[in-house]
Amino acid sequence: MLTIEREIHDAIVAHARRDHPDEACGVVAGAFGSDRPSRFVPMVNAAMSPTFYEFDSGDLLRLYREMDDRDEEPVVIYHSHTATEAYPSRTDTNLASEPNAHYVLVSTRDGAHESGPVDFRSYRIVDGEVTEEEVTIVERYPDAPIDSTAPSTDPKRESA
Amino acid sequence: MAIEVRIPTILRTYTDGERAVESSGSSVAELIDTLESAHPGIKDRLVEDGSDGPAVRRFVNIYVNDEDIRFTGALETPVTEGSTVVILPAVAGG
Numbered sequence: 001m002l003t004i005e006r007e008i009h010d011a012i013v014a015h016a017r018r019d020h021p022d023e024a025c026g027v028v029a030g031a032f033g034s035d036r037p038s039r040f041v042p043m044v045n046a047a048m049s050p051t052f053y054e055f056d057s058g059d060l061l062r063l064y065r066e067m068d069d070r071d072e073e074p075v076v077i078y079h080s081h082t083a084t085e086a087y088p089s090r091t092d093t094n095l096a097s098e099p100n101a102h103y104v105l106v107s108t109r110d111g112a113h114e115s116g117p118v119d120f121r122s123y124r125i126v127d128g129e130v131t132e133e134e135v136t137i138v139e140r141y142p143d144a145p146i147d148s149t150a151p152s153t154d155p156k157r158e159s160a
Numbered sequence: 161m162a163i164e165v166r167i168p169t170i171l172r173t174y175t176d177g178e179r180a181v182e183s184s185g186s187s188v189a190e191l192i193d194t195l196e197s198a199h200p201g202i203k204d205r206l207v208e209d210g211s212d213g214p215a216v217r218r219f220v221n222i223y224v225n226d227e228d229i230r231f232t233g234a235l236e237t238p239v240t241e242g243s244t245v246v247i248l249p250a251v252a253g254g
Contacts, residue, residue: 057223060250
């Protein structure tokens with residue numbers, strides 16, 4: 001299941017609408033192992049295409065370096081379909097390379113880029129197999145169960 | 161001459177889960193051959209036979225010192241001790 005804050009959900013939808021009819025893409029980074037998407041990072045679709053998306057290779061390196069520095073991983077990788085349903089295409093499935101990520105698809109077809117609901121769905125894509133999962137939108141994440149300032153999670157403090 | 165190569169999540173099955181491994185060589189092509197001997201199978205995920213010989217796969221990015229090797233000589237891009245080599249699969253789809 002994907003649990004995501006409304007503000008981030010809305011930012012993904014707004015990005016998809018803004019870039020329509022081209023596909024929009026980006027990630028939501030989160031603390032490594034937390035499964036919590038917290039930092040919205042819209043990316044440029046270097047393909048600038050209504051049927052394809054690709055992060056620019058230089059942007060990709062900077063993104064992964066930044067996530068490494070912050071001890072983050074791409075919890076969500078999102079992109080839009082602008083004329084078809086919010087379901088991974090064969091290309092999406094073949095190129096999916098983050099087995100731990102939630103692949104979010106939104107669709108702005110049928111006028112959804114202007115008004116009305118935008119389909120927002122999430123999938124796991126592992127070894128070419130697509131599994132849809134439930135999406136739960138929350139107003140705010142509950143307090144982090146793992147807080148880096150809590151003494152019990154700081155081995156240096158425990159051993160002191 | 162040891163050169164560190166950063167391995168993406170999807171290829172860590174070849175490196176016992178290691179995020180970075182050491183390799184050696186004077187070009188990216190040699191670096192990948194050395195990598196292959198220690199981690200069999202990884203080369204095929206990085207390189208394919210193109211019309212002009214071996215080439216980096218379309219949806220794999222390899223960077224030497226932060227430069228995508230597509231712009232610096234592809235597999236013939238030189239590496240030296242202290243070079244930083246990063247492999248990242250493209251984030252792309254349709």
